Amino acid sequence: MQNQEKILRKIKNFALSCEQIRLATLEGSRVNKRAKKDKYQDYDISFFLKTKHLRKFLNLNNNEAIKKAKLPKFVKEFGKVLFYQAPEGFDFYKGGLPKDWVSFLVIFESGVRIDFKFIPLKALKNYYKFEPLSKVLVDKDKRFKKIQNDNAFCIKKPTKKEIDEVANEFYWTFVNLEKALLRKQFILANSLLNSMRQTLFDMLSFKVGFKFSFEIWLGKENTDILNFLQQKETNFILNSFNTASLKQIKKARKKLEILFHKNAKFVAKKSDFKLFPYQKLAKKYCKILRKL
DSSP: OHHHHHHHHHHHHHHHTTEEEEEEEEGGGGTTTTSSSTTOOOOOEEEEEEEEHHHHHHHHHHTGGGGGGGOGGGGGGGEEEEEEEEEEGOOOOOOOOTTTOEEEEEEEEEEEEEEEEEEEEEGGHHHHOOSEEEEEEEEOOOOOOOOOOOTTSSSOEEEEEEEHHHHHHHHHHHHHHHHHHHOOOHHHHHHHHHHHHHHHHHHHEEEEEEOOOTTTTGGGGGTTTGGGHHHHHHHHHHTTTSSSHHHHHHHHHHHHHHHHHHHHHHHHHTTTTTOOHHHHHHHHHHHHHHHH
């Protein structure tokens, strides 16, 4: 696999050689100082072109939607393509980019993956919001004015309303899971348990912020959150993935609920906030369901 310096040099040289590209940026984990660096990191690249040049660059006529764009030929300059994805061109799955942006996520035989975004130059201000942390590779017209925010992906200190919303979501999912268990809907029950766990991670991230710092980045999908928890808490979470039966799902839900309640109380106290009695009411409703 080629090293970062060589890959970025290739990208810069291409952007400089292409008159239509006015600005090129790097985003993602390679810009985030708090992200762990390893050989598996992707390259997240954005190219900015004037709208009329963007369509021409992507070989689109005036009537074609930008999502119809095909993989640009220049991509082959970075190596032999193994396969790629064009999310904005999907019908079944929907891409996550703003209108008139398009991306190609490309995997090369070398093992390198480069995610190319093509963005109208007029959308630069919107880009600042969409990608709060980025680095300029090429800026031909000195357009890039964004002040970088190194804390963009750190834990956000919650408001009282946000604490309440997380608690509400957790116990709402809790009672939905009760129905799935009563109906013996194994797949749905597992899905709901996963949702509960993600909401627990939201509350745990608040706890980590209050206990350690709000300048911590926990990684994509809270990858590193276990590093900040007590061993008992870690065991609760790891054991909650053992869900090969409805009985195990029910047991895992109980463990997650105990952990959530404990940490919700901690976060609420730190925020001078009184929790709504979702736990009591959710359990009351579950008893009602079991008697039906």
